[in-house]
């Protein structure tokens with residue numbers, strides 16, 4: 723538990739500048755403006771350095787013994803850079819267990835080399851695409867982002883197929899939430915095309931999920947909700963997937979959901 727607290731302090735310190743920048747552009751957030759105080763640069767770097775010192779104080783040098791010469795993660799995760807998606811993913815000890823790729827909109831194509839490394843050079847068994855509620859990248863892709871930088875535009879352009887195929891009826895927040903899930907479906911599809919042989923050989927399972935800190939799925943705030951396994955998006959069928967067999971039925975029911983029909 724101590725390790726998680728330490729990690730949160732570090733992440734809070736690093737995330738504020740990003741959140742401030744995002745809020746002033748085409749990127750938007752659900753609801754009211756956050757009330758957390760924004761750190762200045764000096765406080766931010768201090769939090770990063772001392773936060774990591776806390777980590778080493780709570781993990782003696784033997785913590786590093788097992789992975790001195792190489793890494794053996796079995797989970798590769800592509801998630802959004804959004805600072806609200808916690809980096810101590812799922813409470814697992816991430817060191818040597820999770821290979822993490824982050825970018826705006828949790829995209830495969832804009833980080834293909836990194837994803838390839840996780841899947842082809844590491845013992846990855848699960849490739850997880852993790853979207854999240856209130857994703858600013860998805861919201862920005864739904865609107866006019868012509869005033870953004872060249873780099874941002876290039877990454878939002880790759881989300882166009884998701885937005886082009888959406889059902890335009892309904893309120894903006896409802897459409898946004900569904901598009902988050904549909905983007906996950908879209909990224910799962912891209913990953914399945916890249917790693918078709920590994921999936922067919924049952925060496926790899928691609929899992930799509932949403933980190934739902936707004937409780938849009940009714941499972942509770944902050945739940946990890948699985949919305950797609952190897953392209954299957956029907957909750958009842960996902961629940962029966964063999965990869966979930968070590969979870970009991972109650973755990974499965976509270977971690978599988980759907981807001982939107984498949985793309």
Ligand SMILES: [Zn+2]
Nearest residue numbers: 802804857858
């Ligand atoms: Zn996001």
